Every structure is written in C-alpha cells, then in structure tokens.
Amino acid sequence: MTAYDDLMAHARQTMALAQIAGRLGWDQETMMPRGAAAQRGEEMAAIEAVLHARRSDPRVAEWLETAEAPDEAGRAQLREIRRAYDRATRVPADLAARIAQVTSEAQGKWAQARADEDFAAFRPVLEEVVALKREEGAALAQGGDIYDAMLQDYEPGATGAGIAEIFDAMRPRLAALRAAVLDRPGPDGLRGPFDERAQMKLARRLARVFGYDFSRGRLDKAVHPFSSGSGSDVRITTRTAEDDPFNCIYSTIHETGHAAYEQAVDPAYALTPIGHGASMGVHESQSRIYENQLGRSRAFTGWLFARMREAFGDFGVADADSFYAIVNRVHNGYIRTEADEVQYNLHIMLRFDLERALMRGELQVADLETAWNDRFAADFGYAVDKPSNGCLQDVHWSVGLFGYFPTYALGNVYAGCLHQALRQAVPDLDTQLAAGDLSGATGWLRENLQRHGALRPPLEMIEAASGVAPTEAPLLDYLEEKFGALYGLKAA
Amino acid sequence: MTAYDDLMAHARQTMALAQIAGRLGWDQETMMPRGAAAQRGEEMAAIEAVLHARRSDPRVAEWLETAEAPDEAGRAQLREIRRAYDRATRVPADLAARIAQVTSEAQGKWAQARADEDFAAFRPVLEEVVALKREEGAALAQGGDIYDAMLQDYEPGATGAGIAEIFDAMRPRLAALRAAVLDRPGPDGLRGPFDERAQMKLARRLARVFGYDFSRGRLDKAVHPFSSGSGSDVRITTRTAEDDPFNCIYSTIHETGHAAYEQAVDPAYALTPIGHGASMGVHESQSRIYENQLGRSRAFTGWLFARMREAFGDFGVADADSFYAIVNRVHNGYIRTEADEVQYNLHIMLRFDLERALMRGELQVADLETAWNDRFAADFGYAVDKPSNGCLQDVHWSVGLFGYFPTYALGNVYAGCLHQALRQAVPDLDTQLAAGDLSGATGWLRENLQRHGALRPPLEMIEAASGVAPTEAPLLDYLEEKFGALYGLKAA
The missing domain is CATH 1.10.287 (Helix Hairpins)
Structure with missing residues (x-):
C-alpha cells in the first residue's frame, strides 16, 4: 500500500x-x-x-x-x-461545537421570530451567530478575506470580489428588464383545484423524462423539496399544493437536475472525494437549466400543456401559447423562492451584498433590517410590508450559511453559458423538447459536464463544457430575448 | 469526569x-x-x-x-x-472479516439453492460458514462450550444444556397434544379476497390498540416483517396477502409486541447499553404474548371478528366462535414461520438439536439434510417433500446465526410464565380483551417487565415479573387447555 x-x-x-x-x-x-x-x-x-x-x-x-x-x-x-x-x-473544536449549538438554537428562534413578525427577537442570537461565523471565517482565512474563506465551502475558487463584478454587471440590465416587463400587461395565474395524486403521478413522469433513474433513487414528498445522496442512491423530494401544480412540477424538475447530475457522475468516482457535483454553483446550474432553460421553454411547455390536459382535463387555459405565458408569468412578490426568472437574481444580489458586509464587519446585525428594506425598495420599487416578507424569510443565516446565497445566482449564470453551448451542439433541440424528448439535452450535459463529478474546479468545469470563460452575458441575452418576446418589448 | x-x-x-x-x-x-x-x-x-x-x-x-x-x-x-x-x-479482526464475507456470499447461494431445490449446491459454502463460526465460537468460549458461547449473543446466561432440559420436557407433551388435535376434525381456512388497503388500515388500528406509539414510530410494508430501533424511534413493518388477512394481522401484532417493549423502556436508559430489550428470548416473549396469548384469545378474537366484518363485510364466517376456531386452526405444514401455536416449538427443537450438534462437531454438514428429514418425519409423521420445505427453508444458518433459533421457543416459554401471572394480576382480563381494551395487559407488562430494559439478566427479569422461576409448565398447561377445548379433547 x-x-x-x-x-x-x-x-x-x-x-x-x-x-x-x-x-x-x-x-x-x-x-x-x-x-x-x-x-x-x-x-x-x-x-x-x-x-x-x-x-x-x-x-x-x-x-x-x-x-x-x-x-x-x-x-x-x-x-x-x-x-x-x-x-x-x-477551526478549533470548541468553536465548531459552539457554532453547532448556537445555530441549532438560532434556527428555532428564527422560526418563532418569523411567526411573530419580530426581527428584534431574532437579533441577539443572530448577532451571536454572526460573531461566531466571523471567528470561524478568520480561522479559515488565515489572514485573508473572511467572506472569501467562507465561499470555499460552497464554491471552491470563488471570491467575493469576483462574484461582485458579475453581479454588478447583471443588476442594471436585470432591473431594466424587470421594469419593462412589469410595465406591460401579463397573464393571470392558474385556477385550481388540481388533484394532488395526479400531480405526483405527473411528477414521477417528469423526473423520468428528465433522465432520473428510479432504480437508483426515489421520489417522496417533503415540506421543502431537496435532493440527497450521491452514487447509486440519490433521492429527491417534491411537494404538492392543490391550487398550484407548478410548485410540484418545477420543484420536481429542479431536484431532478440536481439528482441526475449526481447519478451521472462516473461510477469509478463513487464514494470518493470527487464522486459528486463540483460545487453548489455548478449543481445549481444543472437544476436551473433543467427547470428554466429546458423546463420553461416554449417547446417543452407545449408538450407539458398536453400532459396537463391529460392529467387534469380542461383547466381553463385555452392553448399552449397561453400556457407558456402563464408558466413564465412575471409578477411582484417579496419571496425569493417564489420569484420568476427575471427577478430571482435580484433577490440573491441583495442577500449577497448584505451577508458579505456582515462578514466583513461593514454592516451590523442591528442595521440589517433597515439595510434589507432600503435595498428591497430600491431594487423592487415597493416597500417590505413585514419581516417574514423581508429579512426573516430565509432560514440560511440562522443556521450559519454565509456564502451560500450567491451560488444560486452563479448557477443561473453558469446555466446561461451551458444553454448557449447546448443550443449550438443540438440544433434541433426545440423539436426534441416539443416531443417531450429531453435525451439530447440531458445527454449533452451528462457527457460534457456531469460525468466528471468534482474532477476540476467549478470555473474550469463550466468553461470546458461551454467553450467560453463564464460570464453573465449569455444568461442576460437569454432572459432579454425570452421575456422581451413574451411581453412584447421592443428589441434593445 | x-x-x-x-x-x-x-x-x-x-x-x-x-x-x-x-x-x-x-x-x-x-x-x-x-x-x-x-x-x-x-x-x-x-x-x-x-x-x-x-x-x-x-x-x-x-x-x-x-x-x-x-x-x-x-x-x-x-x-x-x-x-x-x-x-x-x-474474535480476531481477520476472522470477523472472513465471516462477514463468507456469510454475505452464502446468503446468495442459499437463496439460489432454495430456488433450485438443491441442498448439494449450498453445502460447500455452509461447510465454510460452520467451520468459521466454530472457530469464532472457540475464540469466544475460551475453552468452554462453543455453542454456549454463541448463545450469549442472543440469550445472555443461557446454556445449551439448560435449554435442552426445557425442550426435552416439552417435546413429549407437545407431540401428544399435536397428535390428539390432528386426530380431530378442524375448520377450513379463510376464503379471500381481502382488500389489502383495508388490511393495512386494520393493521394501523391494531398496532395502536396494542399500545404502539405512532408519534415515536411508523408502520410500513416489508417482505419479511420486523421491528427496528429503540428509544424514541422504533419502527415496525408488516405485509399483506390478498387471500390471507391473518398474515398481516398477526405479523402486525407480533411486531407491535417487539416495538412496544422498546418504546416502554425507561427513557433514562435511552441510548445506553441497557436501553433496549433484555435478550432475544425476552423480546420474543413480548411479541408472542401479544400475538398468541392475547391476540389469539377467544375474548380478543371476538372483538377482532367484529372489526373484520366492518373492514371486509361478510367474509363467510358465521360467528365469533367459528372465527376463533379458524384463527387457531392446527394443520400439517413444513414451514416454521407458518406453524400454529401447538406445532411451532417442535420446529424450533429440531433446529436447536441440529445446530448445537453442528457447532459441537457431532454432526457434519454432509449429513444435515438426512438428519433434518429423519427428525422431521419422527416429530411430524410425514416426510419432507423438497429441501425448500426442509433444511433450506430458513435464512439463519446461511448468515451465521447459530444460537438464535432456541430464543423463539424460549420466548414462548417465558410468555407462558408471564401470561399465568398476568391472568392472576388482571382477573377481568377477558372482559377487557373482549372490548378491544389491551391497556390492562400491556400496562402490566410495561410496569413489570418492559420498562426495565436490560437492567437484569433474562431469567431474573422473567422471574421478577412472573413471580416464579421460568419453566415450560405454564405454556404447556395453557396450550393443552386452549386446544383441548377447541378440539374437544378429553381432559388429561
């Protein structure tokens, strides 16, 4: 040996x-x-x-x-x-133990404070969490930037400055697109009820269509959908709500993206340190491209519309074009997890700037609620009405996850790059998607990215697959084109 | 510290x-x-x-x-x-590793040999298993009896000689009871179909009625029913067959006995070495008394008959007395797990004598099939027709479980003792059981036995609860009385 x-x-x-x-x-x-x-x-x-x-x-x-x-x-x-x-x-053992203990306590206090709409009740324990995480960050950073050190847990190789550069380039174009879209009339949402057993049946079919291998996984219900495991045991969860089948459908496709990535990793890497996704951002690129660029495309939603009619009968939507518009409806809202493709990244940038400032000591927890509300009003044009719609909406900070949020938007950026390359590699992609055939798309992703696991660092992985050094441009071009057409905007 | x-x-x-x-x-x-x-x-x-x-x-x-x-x-x-x-x-590490490897392989070969009705194909790997287990037994015994050493894994304090003494006292009385019962006409079995969802619904109710706490457990289906876990997470499984609701019903009650025992252990012992059942035999005494002395009693089956009518409508059984007779039907069969109360222990004694002889080197694997078939013919009066109905029917030996079988019959013996004491302690037990009220019985078991976990050695535990040193007499008296009445035998 x-x-x-x-x-x-x-x-x-x-x-x-x-x-x-x-x-x-x-x-x-x-x-x-x-x-x-x-x-x-x-x-x-x-x-x-x-x-x-x-x-x-x-x-x-x-x-x-x-x-x-x-x-x-x-x-x-x-x-x-x-x-x-x-x-x-x-990280010293006693510090790690204290973080485990305080975040466990903080999660309970966060849930209570959110229920009570009372940020002040959460503030003391969040101050403790922030102080402990900064101490941990300093131990990890060894003299370097604390936030950069924390990012390594989620996105190896990323830096706060690098992410800020991408986000700063995205923000004005996204804000302009958002304003233009919301200035135009949009469709209403769906009217239920949609039988929840039929939703689960459809969810199973969608997971299969998107390449999920049920012989090495299973689909169950959970309050918050997630994907779990690697190698030959990768399980996914989804949820159902009688009035909103999209929640089940797109949660399932999203988690299938994560799970199919894990299932596709070279079996030679199973149970080894590289036998899983390359980073949270690369992982999210897979869940997002499955969910959005593929799952919310005009071509695929045409196929999905027919399946919805089979599952639920006439649900009050006249044709596939109307259905496509409803799937991609842009509307105001406070909650990140319910945001559409246009606005989602704005929610992330807000959190990224605030948590980076918290970790670098440039923002105090005492000023967090005000900072959140000011930034929200600036980016979205209306005021946060209550803490559960504002800085108490996400669990992440209570459990000590600092550096995690930006990976959601990085995933979108990576997905934009991959989608551009995929369109070039599979010219008849829309014909395939319109027939409910995802094998061309998922096969390309598997071959060019997923099978490699964590063989290379995230940026190298995305660049090798997409053929270009990752930038925000392909994502923004895609969003402007898609929503420009949907909302009848003039070409820029 | x-x-x-x-x-x-x-x-x-x-x-x-x-x-x-x-x-x-x-x-x-x-x-x-x-x-x-x-x-x-x-x-x-x-x-x-x-x-x-x-x-x-x-x-x-x-x-x-x-x-x-x-x-x-x-x-x-x-x-x-x-x-x-x-x-x-x-046990040397390399021996333990070899046992793990060979038994894993042997289990597959056993399943194949059973499917092929070919003991000869299983024999070589079973010889390996027996040799390795004897080596392990010698390491454990440190000069003492190999089989006694193995028993300690399942029934601390038990000896092969002590068990043989009990079994030798039981065998003639059981054989005589069996012969007398089978000489009399008995009822036919049930005719299905019985809806499997309704069976599961009834199973949930039965688990609850027998004191299973679903807030600290759950009931699922499995191919072979089992109970698993201790403390505040004790899960049970059952199975359903459309033509045989008793399989589901009595598997559920049996596993509830195991699980309720674990759930009843003093919470102060949770996650400690005594925070679980005292032994396999004591565990089996709980599953057996729940299943047989309580679950198959005339009083309880009267209540169960009414629940069956609610669940399945008229299923062709006229009244509660006929139902009681069917529940307790004694009939010939090869398979241990399908045996009735009268014959079950005879199946165990056969295995005990053979496995003890194998471990002590008094029987060779080459002679096992013949020894099994001879003994079966002697005890049951008819010949084994194929290996899957004979010495290939149980998985135990293939996975190295030697010393486990006798705990099933010891459990019956202990259950007999506990039942006798329970009847004295709860004089109106039958009135309670007839009303589907198990709380008097399960409360007495909880208080006098279950809550103590593994505080004391098995025999002490049973003696403290039942007030007498355990013997086979109460079980045999109970069986002779019950089946004597059911089959119209003259009092001995």
Whole structure:
C-alpha cells in the first residue's frame, strides 16, 4: 500500500459514512416520526463527530505529504482531501461545537421570530451567530478575506470580489428588464383545484423524462423539496399544493437536475472525494437549466400543456401559447423562492451584498433590517410590508450559511453559458423538447459536464463544457430575448 | 469526569451510531432503491468498522478497570459494556472479516439453492460458514462450550444444556397434544379476497390498540416483517396477502409486541447499553404474548371478528366462535414461520438439536439434510417433500446465526410464565380483551417487565415479573387447555 492508497482507502470509508449522514438527513425530512427529533439530534452529532475525527486525522496530513497521485483524477482526489483536512483542522473544536449549538438554537428562534413578525427577537442570537461565523471565517482565512474563506465551502475558487463584478454587471440590465416587463400587461395565474395524486403521478413522469433513474433513487414528498445522496442512491423530494401544480412540477424538475447530475457522475468516482457535483454553483446550474432553460421553454411547455390536459382535463387555459405565458408569468412578490426568472437574481444580489458586509464587519446585525428594506425598495420599487416578507424569510443565516446565497445566482449564470453551448451542439433541440424528448439535452450535459463529478474546479468545469470563460452575458441575452418576446418589448 | 462517566459518554455515542446502523437496515428493507445495494453494503461495512473500533477501544478496558457504578443501573451498564468489549476483542479482526464475507456470499447461494431445490449446491459454502463460526465460537468460549458461547449473543446466561432440559420436557407433551388435535376434525381456512388497503388500515388500528406509539414510530410494508430501533424511534413493518388477512394481522401484532417493549423502556436508559430489550428470548416473549396469548384469545378474537366484518363485510364466517376456531386452526405444514401455536416449538427443537450438534462437531454438514428429514418425519409423521420445505427453508444458518433459533421457543416459554401471572394480576382480563381494551395487559407488562430494559439478566427479569422461576409448565398447561377445548379433547 502506498500513501496514496492508504489515503484513498481512508477517504472512501469517510465518504461512505458521509453518505449515511446524508441518508439520515433525508429520513428526517421524509420518514422520521416527529417524536424522534431529540434522539436523532444525538445520533447526528455522533456521526458528525466520527466524520470530523476522520477528516482531521493526523495520518491524513502524513499521507498527504508523500502521496503521489497516479493521474488527473488522483490529483483531484488529493486536492479535495487536502481541502477537507484544512477545513477540519483550522477551526478549533470548541468553536465548531459552539457554532453547532448556537445555530441549532438560532434556527428555532428564527422560526418563532418569523411567526411573530419580530426581527428584534431574532437579533441577539443572530448577532451571536454572526460573531461566531466571523471567528470561524478568520480561522479559515488565515489572514485573508473572511467572506472569501467562507465561499470555499460552497464554491471552491470563488471570491467575493469576483462574484461582485458579475453581479454588478447583471443588476442594471436585470432591473431594466424587470421594469419593462412589469410595465406591460401579463397573464393571470392558474385556477385550481388540481388533484394532488395526479400531480405526483405527473411528477414521477417528469423526473423520468428528465433522465432520473428510479432504480437508483426515489421520489417522496417533503415540506421543502431537496435532493440527497450521491452514487447509486440519490433521492429527491417534491411537494404538492392543490391550487398550484407548478410548485410540484418545477420543484420536481429542479431536484431532478440536481439528482441526475449526481447519478451521472462516473461510477469509478463513487464514494470518493470527487464522486459528486463540483460545487453548489455548478449543481445549481444543472437544476436551473433543467427547470428554466429546458423546463420553461416554449417547446417543452407545449408538450407539458398536453400532459396537463391529460392529467387534469380542461383547466381553463385555452392553448399552449397561453400556457407558456402563464408558466413564465412575471409578477411582484417579496419571496425569493417564489420569484420568476427575471427577478430571482435580484433577490440573491441583495442577500449577497448584505451577508458579505456582515462578514466583513461593514454592516451590523442591528442595521440589517433597515439595510434589507432600503435595498428591497430600491431594487423592487415597493416597500417590505413585514419581516417574514423581508429579512426573516430565509432560514440560511440562522443556521450559519454565509456564502451560500450567491451560488444560486452563479448557477443561473453558469446555466446561461451551458444553454448557449447546448443550443449550438443540438440544433434541433426545440423539436426534441416539443416531443417531450429531453435525451439530447440531458445527454449533452451528462457527457460534457456531469460525468466528471468534482474532477476540476467549478470555473474550469463550466468553461470546458461551454467553450467560453463564464460570464453573465449569455444568461442576460437569454432572459432579454425570452421575456422581451413574451411581453412584447421592443428589441434593445 | 470519573472513569464511569468517560465510559458512559463513550458508550452513549456508540449506541447512537448503532441506532444509525439499525436505521440503515430498516431503510434497506423498506425504502432503498434496488440499484443501491452494492453501495449500501460498503456504507454498512464502514459504520460496522466504526462500531467495532469503538467497542474494542483499549480505553474501554482501562475505564472498566477503575469505573465504579453509582447504582444498580450503573452496574448493569458496566456488565453490558464489558460483554460487548469481550465479544469485540476475543474474535480476531481477520476472522470477523472472513465471516462477514463468507456469510454475505452464502446468503446468495442459499437463496439460489432454495430456488433450485438443491441442498448439494449450498453445502460447500455452509461447510465454510460452520467451520468459521466454530472457530469464532472457540475464540469466544475460551475453552468452554462453543455453542454456549454463541448463545450469549442472543440469550445472555443461557446454556445449551439448560435449554435442552426445557425442550426435552416439552417435546413429549407437545407431540401428544399435536397428535390428539390432528386426530380431530378442524375448520377450513379463510376464503379471500381481502382488500389489502383495508388490511393495512386494520393493521394501523391494531398496532395502536396494542399500545404502539405512532408519534415515536411508523408502520410500513416489508417482505419479511420486523421491528427496528429503540428509544424514541422504533419502527415496525408488516405485509399483506390478498387471500390471507391473518398474515398481516398477526405479523402486525407480533411486531407491535417487539416495538412496544422498546418504546416502554425507561427513557433514562435511552441510548445506553441497557436501553433496549433484555435478550432475544425476552423480546420474543413480548411479541408472542401479544400475538398468541392475547391476540389469539377467544375474548380478543371476538372483538377482532367484529372489526373484520366492518373492514371486509361478510367474509363467510358465521360467528365469533367459528372465527376463533379458524384463527387457531392446527394443520400439517413444513414451514416454521407458518406453524400454529401447538406445532411451532417442535420446529424450533429440531433446529436447536441440529445446530448445537453442528457447532459441537457431532454432526457434519454432509449429513444435515438426512438428519433434518429423519427428525422431521419422527416429530411430524410425514416426510419432507423438497429441501425448500426442509433444511433450506430458513435464512439463519446461511448468515451465521447459530444460537438464535432456541430464543423463539424460549420466548414462548417465558410468555407462558408471564401470561399465568398476568391472568392472576388482571382477573377481568377477558372482559377487557373482549372490548378491544389491551391497556390492562400491556400496562402490566410495561410496569413489570418492559420498562426495565436490560437492567437484569433474562431469567431474573422473567422471574421478577412472573413471580416464579421460568419453566415450560405454564405454556404447556395453557396450550393443552386452549386446544383441548377447541378440539374437544378429553381432559388429561
């Protein structure tokens, strides 16, 4: 056994245990009886302790010193192992324990404060979370930028400045598009009811159509849809609401994007440090291109309209063009997760700027609510009416997720680049989509991106697949063209 | 922190990880996609390796040397920790690994051989399993009896000689009862179909009626019903067959007995080495008394008959007396898991004698099929027609479970003792059962046995609850009285 072999054997067992922890998380959101929560917390803590001990095992450092990778994949494995080791050893154990404890408490307080519409009640514990996360960030940054250090957990290689540059380029064009679209009349939403069993049946069909392999996964309901696991056990969840079938349909397609990515990774990488998606941003690029550029296209919604008629009968929409317009309806709203393609990224940029300022010490928690409301009014043109529609709407900060939000918009940017390349590579894509045939699109993504797992850093991965260094331009061009046509705007 | 505190903190984390491994087992039988089997095998091996390392951690031996238990429960904790440590350290790691590998292979070969009705195809790998298990038994026994050493994994404190003594006393009376009953005419079985959704609905009600707490558990379908987990997350499974509702009903009540036991253990013991049932035999005493002495009683089946009529309408049984007779129908059959109360223990005794002889080297695998068939003919009076109805019917030996079978019959013996005491303690039990009220019975079991978990060794536990040193007499008296009345036999 060489040092590399020892290291890989150790990493493989760690990855297997991490899969188990992920499966517990899935169980918690889908199957676990409610009375089991406290015991489950202790079980999760036990396996997290095992994982931390393995990742920070001093033998890993010794092996890393002499390990020689046999090939490109091996070098990538070493890179990922080193990153996990640094992450695990740089943060003192007592700080990690305090963060776990305080964020667990903060999540409960956030939920209560949101229910009570009372930011002041959440503020003290959020101040604690921010202070602890800044301490953690400083330990990770080793003298560098705290926020940049945090980004590495979600988007290796990204910097706050780099993201700010992209977002700053996007914001004026998105704001202008939004204003122009909202100036025009748009369609109303759907009128229910839509049978929830029929929605689930359609969801299963859509997952299959988008390439999800049910022999290596399953679809269940959950309050907040998610995808979980890698290798040959990747599970997805969705939800249904009787008055809104789009929630079920597009949550399913979105999670199928995440899951199909994991299912497509080269089986040779299974249970290894590169045997999963390259980053949160690249992951989101897959869920978004499945959901939006493919799932909300005119061609595909034509096919979907016919399936909706089969499932629900006449639901009051006259034709596929009207249906397409409703699917892509742009309307005002406070909530990020309900935002349309035009406005979604504006919600993200707001959060990115605020959380980066919080982490860099340029914004205090005491000023967060005002800062949020001011920025929202500036970008959206109307005032936040209550905290649950404003800075209390997302769980992320309460559980210490700083650096996560921008990956949603980066995913959209990457999806824009990939979509441009995909259109060139598959000229008859719309003909395929109109027939409900996603195999050309998902096959191209699988071949050019998904199968590589985390072989290369995110930006390299997107550039290799799309043929260009990622920029915001393809996404913005796509949005302006799509919504310009939908809302009858003059060409710029 | 004292050595005792250190030891308990370590054990608590180990128990939490063991719970996770158990949850994975549940997932595998209920939820796991079929394509995930190989990866799951690696995940299970990873967590088993973690568990083994923790149980055999040299610090455990050091702590045990100086640990002082604060009370009776503490002494029981130390006893259980020491037993797990000895178990983990006496068996060489490479032997344990070989057993895991060979039994995994043997299970597949057993399933194939059973399908092919070909014991000869299974024989070589079973010889390997037997040789390895004897080696393991010798390591555990340290000069003592190999089979006695193996029994400790399932029934701490039991000996082969002690069990043989009980079984030898039971066999003639059971054989005589069986012969007398089968000499009399009996009822036919039920005629279906019975709607499977209605069966599941009834199963949920029965679990609840027998005291199962759904807020700390759930009921799903599985090919082979089982109960899994302890503390506040104890899950059960059942199965349905359209032509046989009793399979679903009595599997559910049986597994509810196991699960209610786990749910009743003192919460102060949760996630500790005594926070679960005392042994396989004591566990089986709960599942059996729920299923048989309570669930198949004349009083309870009267209530159940009315529920069956509600669920399935008129299903061709005229009255509650006829229903009671059908529930308790005694008829010839080859299969242990389908056997009635009169014949079940005869199936066990056959296996006990054969497996004990295999482990002690008094029987060779080459002679196993003949030995089985001879013994079956002697006890049941007709010949085994094919291996799947004979020595290939059970999975146990293929996966290395030697010493497990007798706990099924010990459970029946213990249930007999507990039932006798319960009848004395709750004089109006039949009135309660006739009203579908199990609270008197399950409350008595909870109070006198279940809540103590593994506080005391099995025999002490049964004796404390039933007020007498366990013997086979109460079970045999109960069977002779019940089936004597049902089949119109003269009093002995």
